[in-house]
Amino acid sequence: MRDVIVIGAGGGGPVVAKELAAKGLDVLLLEAGPRHENPREQWTSFEDDANNPLTGYFRLGPTDRSRPAWFREWSQNSFVWQLSGVGGTTQHFYGNYPRAYPGVFNDYSGADAGEYDKAHRFPFGYGEMVPYFEWVETTAPVMTAAMGRKEERFFRGCETLDLPVQTTKTTRGPSYRPQENAILQPGGTAGRTSDRNLLNYPQATGCTFCGYCFQGCMRPVGGPRNQYAKRSTDNSYVPMALTANVWATEGRAATLIADAYVTQVHAENRAGKLTATGVTWRENASGTEHREDAKVVVMAGGCTENPRLWLNSGLPNPNGWVGRGYTDHFFDWVFGVFDESVGNPKGVGSAARLDFPPYGGLENVGLPPALHAFAMNLSDSGIRGQYANGRGMTGEWDGPAGRVLGPELKDMVSGGLENILSVLVITDDDVEADNRVTRSALPADENGPIPKVHFRARQRTARTLRNREFMARKATELLRGAGAREVYRIDWAPLILHVQSSMRMGESEKDSVVDATGQSRAVRGLYIADNSALANGLGSPNPTLTTQALATRTAERIFQEHFGGLPWVRTESPVVSTDPRVSTRLAELGL
Amino acid sequence: MTSSQYLARRAFLARVGILGAAVGAGGLLPRAALAQPGNPLDDVVALLRPVLAKLATDTMNGLVVFVCPGPDEYSKAQGTPRGDPGALEADAARFLTEALDNFVPFPDELARPVTAALTTGLADAGIELPGLDALPNEVATLDKALGSLLRNDATIPLSLLIAGLLNLVATTVNPAAVNGPFVSPFARLSFDEKARAFEVIETPLASLVSTLDVQLPQPLSESVSGLLKFVGGALLEFAAFGSYGEYAVFDRETKQLTGRPVGWQLTGYQPDGPVEGWDEFIGYYQDRTEVQD
Incomplete structure (x- = not known):
């Protein structure tokens, strides 16, 4: 019997695995998709090879790319960009680690307190979260982002908006700043040359400004896995979990099994309380099923897969909130065309923001x-x-919102992709019961009934709709200020990419799945520790830092509640994920 | 089959493109194969299979140039010829067909009723199809062959179903599209008409769903309009991704490019090919390299 089984090696699961492995627990980390242990041989940085959602190495599907992707039902024009594989969606993310806004926590009393989604706050205060933010910020590590020309141009637009520059980690009000991101900053020749012969580790360290964040980070060339610039969990937390025996005094290396699809969480009545006992998983290649028991089971398969696994396992859903309250920041896309190069898409995918x-x-x-x-x-x-x-x-953009295709798209890019500055509109969207995951009526796949993702794109709350329009206008002002010749608005159909709160933590047992410790209300010993456990959409900041901070806090609670341990975040210092002991051990393991 | 049913069936086959592709002017099926009463059905079925593949390809060609026109006949036909390379040079139609047929695990429970609709569908009488009379009359044999093929082939390519949908809608937008160059009615539309076709698909009116005559079992029937909205969007998004990606020149064995992708030519991306990095680092905003609360 294991101490802990973690389901899913994406943004959240590896955090729990790493923290509890460091405390000497026997941790099994299961991942449904591939393990890219040798990206220099398995990846290319070409878009179709990487990001084709059906055939790419970053897709939702088994390791064997000759087999179809996993089909999910979306009952509207939308795109749910899920990834399987060790690292999950952090494999293609841009490494942005802003903190959640204080206004989404239950102790907030600022002048604008009434303006947030007050019905769905975190069940504790912002101050409670700060030590966990700091722990993750040191581990990842999080740094202030360097500028390329596209950031310089973004800031030029920001400077016309009469807003202050944020110079703190915490966002206290409208402001702009370089991202705080989990990217190792350029060192040596990195960012200073385009000559590939001069960009080998350790002559180059950190981000080389290649512009391939979305195709996966495997640079600088020759660096150890935990020295790659972008801190996807397959570069940060997973290596730490697998090497916990060498960098943590009492540590014990976690076990990772990839291409292993968990189809069932088992639970039984113990002392009058339904209690998690273990999981069944299926090898994708052979179809062989395995069952293993554990004292604690942690679900971290993401906002779409966690509800599916819960419902397919027949676990209780007394208030009906499993899968409900899905938030996605209701993105929109506004971009400007300039008469000169603004450096797109070189450098870190996104290194500047406005809050x-x-x-x-x-x-x-x-x-x-x-x-x-x-x-x-x-x-x-x-x-x-x-x-x-x-x-x-x-609005202030040119013409109506809508798709740009055909001759218009060709004309737009004919001046060069370098001349286009794109701005992502990230909406503070409300938790709504009807934005949700259910089990599809379409046929099951080999792992059971599939999930259906339902978003009422046009019928969101008045506040959500207002926020999106407000931010789209603000994006347009920014681009005009930056000198754009033309500004276009797309009015994206839901692009489900920042995903939160479909198994949410909440103050009330009437509309939440997990309690304030991260433990599910219905099943003892069953925890949720990824972005689906977030109480809400955080006010709009990118979710990874808050997810990992919450997962760290949940790991502490697990250690206290089930293993008689003591909390450590307030008393110990974190080890940074670039630690050379991790590099050395990875080399010994052939990783 | 009564005479009016026969005409409606004939009109339906014309609208999804099958009648024209098989036996229209420039049709791909030898007339003799249908005309000789003694000809075994299996022979016609064997002849029909490549015709349907060609119909799907032709429809995809018409689709991808809508998103990324180029110097080809399809772009010319839609009224937007270009001098620079486009979707066909990027092999985007094959990209789309391969993706649809091999990598979208389209569930059988959906494919079967759609296939049944193709096998038995009757066009509604409300739309006049000019030039339908010009199409030959050998529907009965063709229809039997089609029915046999759709019933017996293990997998109906999703690209054929999508092509049928696009062509059916195309003939709603412009009934004259049942005749003309190419074999696909959709490929015969102008750029504006193709846009109108997508408008119809994205606003799944009850009439379109009933025209498709797809009888899905409950509770799947509620999924149809959602699926149509999704399909409409996804076709354009994938056509765009395929047109501007490296598909045509990526060698999967060597993991190298064999030429400069169309998307790179159009956008000036990476003029000297793939990189390890760029000399793009220009410093820190206001020289601040660290922040704290």
């Missing part, structure tokens, strides 16, 4: 050509100049 609590935020985003064309074609407003699909909002 505007309690409405949302903006960040610049660098996109290579295929992803750019994809982004131009994901809209709920039809095709510009042709039809508006009942929407096609107008």
